[in-house]
Amino acid sequence: MRLAVCALAAAALLAGAAQAATTRITVYAAASLTDVLPKLAPHDRYSFGGSNALAAQIEAGAPADVFASANTKLPAQLHAKGLCSKPVVFARNELVVVVPSRNPAHVTSLRSLARPGVKIVVAAAGVPAGDYTAKVLARTGLEAAIERNVVSRETDVREVLAKVALGEADAGFVYATDARTVAGKVKVVRIPARAQPVVAYGACIVSSSKHGAAASAFIRSLLAPRGQATLLRAGFLRP
């Protein structure tokens, strides 16, 4: 009896190990990809977070196979240091302002964010969403007034979304795709095209990866028709 249990456990372990060795890779991906990537490749392992934090972890030797960043700067920097392959752009996005569905501060435009007392949450500098937000603010001409209203700088874009969806903050800067994941809880205020930054997602194969072929296949699948269709359905734009 005991022998049978042992054999079964060993078999399960072996099967698991075999599966891990052939197919399962570890993807370090931008927080804004949290919902869409597991739909595309449900069997892989994911670590979602601020792309900047993930890049720092990869630099420190984290066991990632693929890095999917919410900008092209961070993977390009890793590439320049020989830590990952040349990044490819697999999607684009748009920045939007989200407000709680009750919209307590009556935010209807970028201009209304400059009114004193509006509690605005943004992503921190260095976090891609934070850097895009800074670009938008610089183009509005209301930078100083809006900056004064910032009450928190979050470590990734989903933290910004959470604080707005909860109603704790009056407004926040997130990606259009983030807003769709909590549709009933937030309203979207669009940012005019002239203030809109170029939001491009870059993916690369981490040089220390032991599953280079699988990592490369993962990135190809992002660009393949099925991958692109999944990304489009989630609201991302073509690369």
Next chain:
Amino acid sequence: MRWYAVCLAAVVVALAFLLLPVVAIFVHTSPSHLVDQLSNPVVRDAFVVSVKTSVLAQLLILIVGTPAAYLIATHRFPGRALVITLVELPLVLPPAVAGIALLAAFGRYGLIGTSIGFTQTAVTVAVAYVASPLYVRQAVAAFEATDPNLAAAARTLGAGPGRTFFRVVLPLARGGLAAGLALSFARGLGEFGATIMFAGSLQKVTQTLPLAIYAEFDQNFDATLAMSGVLIVISIVLLVGLRIGLGWQRSNSTQSSSLFGLSASS
């Protein structure tokens, strides 16, 4: 003899394992680099926010926690064990759960809706919430360890309850209370999860040292090392203070029992 060698090796391994990461913080970059980082505005602001909110939170904990602990320690009432367990609850809550709980209670649309979110008050509340059980628990133990006969003697000699508390009970328990405060201060200073969820993170306002370490670690690693160094030094000071406080109480109680010929109650 062989067992002794094995145990000794275990001690060496354990010490090396526990101390190596701490030492690594100080040797990762040159000491002058670390000292330079102390004048970095992010580091300075985070230090000020941390100290300010911690001191305020500990004052609150002292003022409310001391009489509460005294009452719990000196009275037997139905549900006493339950009260002690409930007081300790935040201690075992994961910090993220504490953050969610504080939002659900004191958030804008919380049970008791407030607008303290994103303010220093919110940081203070988060610190007090997670740290207070450490003080109250230790304070209950310290008050229970004081000899009730001494308080009774003071009463029979004509001292009122207030005078008895401040002149007899408090001096007897102060070592244990200081130890509780040191523990509570250390826990509060390290508070991260509840703060980032409930108070957010903004330099000069709500960004405490742990929050700044997290925010800076991919931007300026030297700054995070410097802030970690500061927290380690504070922790060592608190730990030493804790040892002294507890040692003091022990010698105090031996002294009192020998003076009055009474056995110290546990």
